Amino acid sequence: MKTDAKLYTQPLSEMLGQQVVNSENMSILALNEAAMIKLFQSEGVLLFRGFATNVEIFTQFTNKFSKDFMDYAGGVFNRRIINGDSTLLSVNDFNHEIKLHGEMYYQKTIPLMLWFFCAHPAAQEGETIFCDGKQFFNELSQPLKELFSQKKLKYRGHLDKDAWQKQYKTNDLNVVKQICKSNDSHLVINKDESIDIHYICSAIQHSMYENHPVFISSLLPAKSMYSESVSFDDGSEIDDKIMRELYDIAEKITTEICWEKGDILMIDNTRIMHGRRAFVDDKRDIYIRLCSPLFSTNESNKG
Ligand SMILES: [Fe+2]
Known part of the structure; x- marks a missing residue:
């Protein structure tokens, strides 16, 4: 110590x-x-x-x-x-x-x-x-480093009225519009008052304090819990082979x-x-x- x-x-x-x-x-x-x-x-x-x-x-x-x-x-x-x-x-x-x-x-x-x-x-x-x-970024194979540098992630969500009211803590669709606008999220309001949203961002970022690239995203839980909720921004699938490499790296470098x-x-x-x-x-x-x-x-x- x-x-x-x-x-x-x-x-x-x-x-x-x-x-x-x-x-x-x-x-x-x-x-x-x-x-x-x-x-x-x-x-x-x-x-x-x-x-x-x-x-x-x-x-x-x-x-x-x-x-x-x-x-x-x-x-x-x-x-x-x-x-x-x-x-x-x-x-x-x-x-x-x-x-x-x-x-x-x-x-x-x-x-x-x-x-x-x-x-x-x-x-x-x-x-x-x-x-x-x-460390996650450093552990990526060169092909995945290139893939995630070239293609961004696209998160998608479909929320019925009850679900968006809970998620955005409001009954007012204008408030949801404002929140989505400030988040660069694309919003579609459907006739039944359900909404579809999507948001695009890179899995490769930079931290507050260093210039080194960082692999950080919501990809792993999104893919494992709601598989259809995330793809690459060109619509292509993030397939099992890619996810296997990511899950393997995650387990290897996890601290509990x-x-x-x-x-x-x-x-x-x-x-x-x-x-x-x-x-x-x-x-x-x-x-x-x-x-x-x-x-x-x-x-x-x-x-
Ligand atoms: Fe969390």
């Missing part, structure tokens, strides 16, 4: 990330902010473990480092609002696996950073998983977090993909906040 300006850290895995450990019975709110920010910018993912935390402390701690908290409008999963705060949400309401992804990469407006809080770990399984999108109650996880959503393992314990309760860093980012890298 090494000491760095009041941060006691150890590697989160052999591949990436750092765990900030409470070894002097200190308040998480007293951590050295500058040292923490520096570590986050270089590592992309930090786990805070062993601190006395609860939902209120989690909210205070995340408020110190973040801005532009999002209410997940446009997000595809059902999330529960915690303590009446629309920026503090449960993770989704089902138990199966979610493959590695960047959060909300099926629209233009993404949260640049994510926070997770473990209110209650699963008795077993239910690990959150993550990987470095930079076995949650402990009170853990806080900080993720750079422009570089780190995350997901989770399946579980059966209904008591598993993990919260999420979607936001941007209060500290500097290199916005010119994004896009």
